[in-house]
Amino acid sequence: MELYLGIDAGGTHTRARLVSGDGQVLGTGKGGPANTPAGLPSGLLAIEEAWSQALTQAGLGPAKISSIYAGLGMAGLNRRGVLEGLKGHVFPFRSIAFASDAAIANLGAHAGGDGAVVIVGTGSVGFARVGERIFTIGGYGFPVSDEGSGAELGLRAIRRALWARDGRIEHSAMTLEVLDRFKGSAGEIVDWTTRATPADYGAFAPMVLDHATAGDTIAELIVQESARRVDNIIRTLFDLGAPRCCIMGGVATRMRDWLAASLRARLSEPLGDPLDGAILLARTRAAQK
Secondary structure: EEEEEEEHHHHHHHHEEEEEEOOEEEEEEEEEEOOOOOOOHHHHHHHHHHHHHHHHHOOOOHHHHEEEEEEEEEEOOOOHHHHHHHHHHHOOOOOOOOOEHHHHHHHHHHOOOOOEEEEEEOOOEEEEEEEEEEEEEEEEOOOOOOOOOOOHHHHHHHHHHHHHHHHOOOOOOOHHHHHHHHOOOHHHHHHHHOOOHHHHHHHHHHHHHHHHHHOOOOHHHHHHHHHHHHHHHHHHHHHHHOOOOEEOOOOOHHHHHOOOHHHOOOOOOOOOOOHHHHHHHHHOOOOOO
């Protein structure tokens, strides 16, 4: 029996799905974040945790692992040394193909065809395939990039909470809730920022979106600013010739409501998810063997 394993290694969590040759799901698994300041060794542990769970759920013994074709999409793949580190790591599969998390999302969203995706989760990135051309917009990592992401929402909320604490702006329900999480202490916030990961900042995103939906003026401004940045990525991808565009990711569903109406009307629903894309990547590599 042919076996294909898809792995989506992101900034918040890592997921894996094992399927048979006819597409039947045999097992799934989940691990921690793979793209963290702790570096590739931590990411590899999260990846192994996810695929090990999938194989265990499928009831596969060690003898079957070497027959698996795998596809791995990873956030932060463009960072120096990450791709080289993955290629240098000994995976137990028959073969494994690597791509960015955006690339596998695009493959899944358009079933391997032309199109674009904007991923809005802990981080953000735009990606398009148009014929033989590939375009990537952003995706350079937090805090210099990841415009419109959950991490950016969290960072801006914390910044404005400190402004309100200083008296530079008026407090709102959102700024008060942020400060309450740190017992009102600016020192605790500063200490937290020295060790906080993008996922830690992103954990504030649902709260910011909740307050914005409820009419909190400061939260509204934060979300509107982030939505305009996502708007710009989508427009750029359409201008580059993408025939379709999907918005995906953990923050995408709620952020979509804040996008420009003209762009919302042009968005398409994805045909599949990033794990479908990772499995398609694995199938393509297997066909080349």
